[in-house]
Amino acid sequence: MALLEVDDLRTYFHTREGVVRAVEGVSFSVEKGETLGIVGESGSGKSVANYSLLGLVPCPPGRIESGTARFGGIDLLRCSAEERRAVRGRRISMVFQDPMTALNPYMTIGEQVMEPLLVHEGSTRGQARERAAATMDSVGIPDASKRLSDYPHQYSGGMRQRVMIAMALITKPEILIADEPTTALDVTVQAQILALIKKRQQDLGMAVILVTHDFGIVAGVCDRVLVMYAGRIVESAATRELFRNPRHPYTKALMASMPSAHAKGEELYTIPGMPPDLARPMTGCPFAPRCEHAVDMCRRGATALVEIAPGRASACLRVQAGEL
Amino acid sequence: MAKFIIGRVLETIPVLLIIVTMTFFLVRLAPGGPFDAERNVTEETRRQLNEQYNLNAPLWRQYTDYLGHLIHGDLGPSFKNSSRTVNEVIGAGFPVSLELGLYALCVALTIGLAAGISAALRPNTVRDYAPMTFAMAGICIPNFVLGPLLVLVFALWLEWLPVSGWDRPSEKILPAITLGATYAAYIARLSRGGMLEILSQDFIRTARAKGLSEARVVLRHALRGGLQPVVSFLGPAAAGLLSGSFVVETIFQIPGLGRYFVQGAFNRDYTLIMGTVLFYATLILIFNMAVDVAQACLDPRQRRA
Numbered sequence: 001m002a003l004l005e006v007d008d009l010r011t012y013f014h015t016r017e018g019v020v021r022a023v024e025g026v027s028f029s030v031e032k033g034e035t036l037g038i039v040g041e042s043g044s045g046k047s048v049a050n051y052s053l054l055g056l057v058p059c060p061p062g063r064i065e066s067g068t069a070r071f072g073g074i075d076l077l078r079c080s081a082e083e084r085r086a087v088r089g090r091r092i093s094m095v096f097q098d099p100m101t102a103l104n105p106y107m108t109i110g111e112q113v114m115e116p117l118l119v120h121e122g123s124t125r126g127q128a129r130e131r132a133a134a135t136m137d138s139v140g141i142p143d144a145s146k147r148l149s150d151y152p153h154q155y156s157g158g159m160r161q162r163v164m165i166a167m168a169l170i171t172k173p174e175i176l177i178a179d180e181p182t183t184a185l186d187v188t189v190q191a192q193i194l195a196l197i198k199k200r201q202q203d204l205g206m207a208v209i210l211v212t213h214d215f216g217i218v219a220g221v222c223d224r225v226l227v228m229y230a231g232r233i234v235e236s237a238a239t240r241e242l243f244r245n246p247r248h249p250y251t252k253a254l255m256a257s258m259p260s261a262h263a264k265g266e267e268l269y270t271i272p273g274m275p276p277d278l279a280r281p282m283t284g285c286p287f288a289p290r291c292e293h294a295v296d297m298c299r300r301g302a303t304a305l306v307e308i309a310p311g312r313a314s315a316c317l318r319v320q321a322g323e324l
Numbered sequence: 325m326a327k328f329i330i331g332r333v334l335e336t337i338p339v340l341l342i343i344v345t346m347t348f349f350l351v352r353l354a355p356g357g358p359f360d361a362e363r364n365v366t367e368e369t370r371r372q373l374n375e376q377y378n379l380n381a382p383l384w385r386q387y388t389d390y391l392g393h394l395i396h397g398d399l400g401p402s403f404k405n406s407s408r409t410v411n412e413v414i415g416a417g418f419p420v421s422l423e424l425g426l427y428a429l430c431v432a433l434t435i436g437l438a439a440g441i442s443a444a445l446r447p448n449t450v451r452d453y454a455p456m457t458f459a460m461a462g463i464c465i466p467n468f469v470l471g472p473l474l475v476l477v478f479a480l481w482l483e484w485l486p487v488s489g490w491d492r493p494s495e496k497i498l499p500a501i502t503l504g505a506t507y508a509a510y511i512a513r514l515s516r517g518g519m520l521e522i523l524s525q526d527f528i529r530t531a532r533a534k535g536l537s538e539a540r541v542v543l544r545h546a547l548r549g550g551l552q553p554v555v556s557f558l559g560p561a562a563a564g565l566l567s568g569s570f571v572v573e574t575i576f577q578i579p580g581l582g583r584y585f586v587q588g589a590f591n592r593d594y595t596l597i598m599g600t601v602l603f604y605a606t607l608i609l610i611f612n613m614a615v616d617v618a619q620a621c622l623d624p625r626q627r628r629a
């Protein structure tokens with residue numbers, strides 16, 4: 001059985017402009033020790049899906065409309081607040097995009113890194129301090145024990161993200177959700193942080209869900225990839241398979257629009273049109289209005305993620321029909 | 325930190341000097357003198373009075389003499405209460421104003437923080453709108469309306485509390501509420517705003533993701549930053565509360581400092597005006613300094629060597 005099994009997750013935001021269907025029927029699973037990449041543009045629902053799992057979607061306006069997320073015998077979407085608190089920050093930890101704002105500027109680094117131990121494991125402050133220093137050391141923070149009493153503004157961006165990772169890993173979680181962990185960092189630091197996550201993953205044997213919009217990161221780190229568009233998963237495959245042979249027209253378009261896919265001097269490719277307004281009801285495939293392969297069937301029928309080969313699924317009706 | 329405090333203390337000296345100078349010349353610019361209102365005074369007596377209080381000397385001379393006394397902590401004789409010095413007047417009035425002010429501050433902080441924080445935890449619900457509407461009313465209703473209103477209800481109709489006075493503890497309740505109400509309302513609005521701002525920050529989401537209880541998220545992660553606007557407000561607010569309110573002291577017949585402040589201005593009692601203004605200015609400076617120190621304690625980013 002998979003470590004985490006998400007089935008038919010729907011998260012809507014009830015705003016004055018209407019119901020925004022940010023996550024619309026997402027199902028996936030995470031195996032022990034694997035790295036799952038979730039790729040998509042801004043607003044594709046990749047972050048909201050993960051926030052939903054940990055109950056971090058602000059409510060109101062957000063609401064989880066349906067779905068289950070089975071993890072260690074409980075359903076994360078239906079369990080009590082207490083049960084959920086016992087999981088988050090302990091068995092499933094999270095690292096956020098912007099380390100500049102994700103750390104509390106009013107508390108010392110030590111207080112913040114120690115906190116999961118104090119809350120979840122009932123450690124004494126002395127024990128917690130020792131383990132905080134050791135964990136910070138293991139993520140490459142020099143002079144860790146001395147820097148426990150520093151405040152976030154005394155750390156650089158890359159060091160702060162290391163602190164975030166130390167804080168997430170200190171309880172030795174089974175799953176680490178990394179939500180665009182390198183987007184706010186310098187390119188040179190990005191590679192270091194990814195290598196660090198990879199290394200700590202091997203040491204601790206945990207699964208990693210890596211949310212990103214960068215196919216380059218996916219190629220380097222992930223075992224499997226989910227491609228999300230308009231709140232749905234449109235394609236899922238092993239990383240190698242996906243890069244060798246992208247099937248969904250959206251995946252292809254996304255890969256074609258990567259700057260590295262182009263020869264020097266060649267004009268960059270952009271996907272025509274805009275992502276759909278998720279507050280408006282949609283019929284057919286959400287990508288159809290922007291898709292060069294779209295036919296009548298795409299604009300009418302409902303789409304669903306269907307397995308097209310072992311370990312490989314696509315939501316494209318024409319791929320499923322064997323036409324693409 | 326010691327360096328920071330010493331620096332701030334030194335900064336207050338020029339500020340005080342400017343305040344002394346401006347007040348000194350402004351009160352003398354106002355038409356009329358301290359003894360003009362007294363009818364049955366001969367020219368000779370007036371001359372002697374002016375002589376006695378050093379009012380015949382050239383203005384610059386009066387100014388330097390005043391500064392000379394001031395350095396020794398002597399605020400001079402009160403022109404109108406000839407038997408008392410300004411130091412004595414302040415010494416008698418301030419403890420009363422201080423006591424009233426402390427009670428009012430307690431009222432303001434308790435009610436204000438409770439209302440503001442609980443409103444921020446349930447924004448845009450009844451538990452937010454009700455206290456905030458109340459707070460808006462608290463800011464709008466002046467204390468010369470609220471005071472008599474409270475007296476009418478609690479002293480005259482219900483007969484729970486005395487109408488006025490300043491001896492028994494029961495006499496101190498209504499003045500404290502009257503004086504504290506406006507400040508409670510401001511504190512409620514400021515703490516609500518500050519807490520809402522902080523609770524929407526990314527690091528609060530981080531704290532929740534760590535599996536902390538909601539109480540710990542609010543108390544350990546949000547409160548320190550959320551109360552910063554309140555702390556900034558407390559400097560001038562505390563100075564205002566502690567140095568007495570003319571209106572509240574008059575309504576409830578309280579022998580505090582506020583009355584002398586206003587009487588001094590009406591009577592052209594130059595030394596009394598100067599003394600109370602200086603005293604008030606010093607209080608404001610001290611409290612603002614305390615606020616800066618408190619904020620440096622709250623927010624590590626403001627601690628600079």
